[in-house]
Amino acid sequence: MLNIGCHLSTAQGFFAMGQDALKIKANTFQFFTRNPRGSKAKAIDPSDIAALRKLTAEHHFAPLLAHAPYTLNPCSAQEKTREFARLTMADDLVRMEYLPGSMYNFHPGSHTGQGVDVGIAQIIALLNEILQKEQQTTVLLETMAGKGSEVGGKFTELRQIIDGVELQDKMGVCLDTCHVNDAGYDIVHDLDGVLEEFDQVIGLERLRAIHINDSMNPLGSHKDRHQKIGEGQIGLEAMTRIINHPRLRQLPFYLETPNDLPGYAQEIALLRSKYIE
Known part of the structure; x- marks a missing residue:
């Protein structure tokens, strides 16, 4: 089965997100822990979380x-x-314990002129402070497009971060198809080669999730502009190869395309129609 979902709004609560996922034939979803452009987080409603956990288990x-x-x-x-x-991240990880077994994805950040090695050292220091042995959440580093002073546009940078983390069993990677295309990894013409490089540098066992997005920009553009599936520079044929690749097909896929709920439903139906059971 293709495990696929999209990004849903937490405005209506967790159980409502689960219901929305079912409406669009998704069997997972992504959500922001708090306002994506701010710092405030809604108080946790244990009954709402319990209803979501029951729904996700049943389905x-x-x-x-x-x-x-x-x-x-x-x-x-x-x-x-x-x-x-x-x-913020420390608080998020405490809140994530209400959803045991879930994953928490973050952008490594931008070193803002300090240099990539300094940036990586600061990310490592932060992770070593907030990760806890008892936590049930896997923290994912996201592959980035490499725009400006972004850290994470190269697989080697993500590996450097992981190597410095003390609790490495709590760490994984989320591969964003738009980002890696824009970073210069040719997933359209050489998917096997890109995955082999990922395996050699990071290890495919660390790959825990995929943001499946088309890109408005060509290979190596370092732009990071998501596009709807099949309407960008990556294209539907390449997306079909990605979701069916033997080293990827069992992973969960999360759409972050510029869409509303009906649009996500169409994309999920399209990708399910291309998945080989």
């Missing part, structure tokens, strides 16, 4: 994926910005 959902807000920058040159990221 055999794949793991849910939480996304940290875009405002976080764990490797900013500004100490107060790094501290904001640390406090």
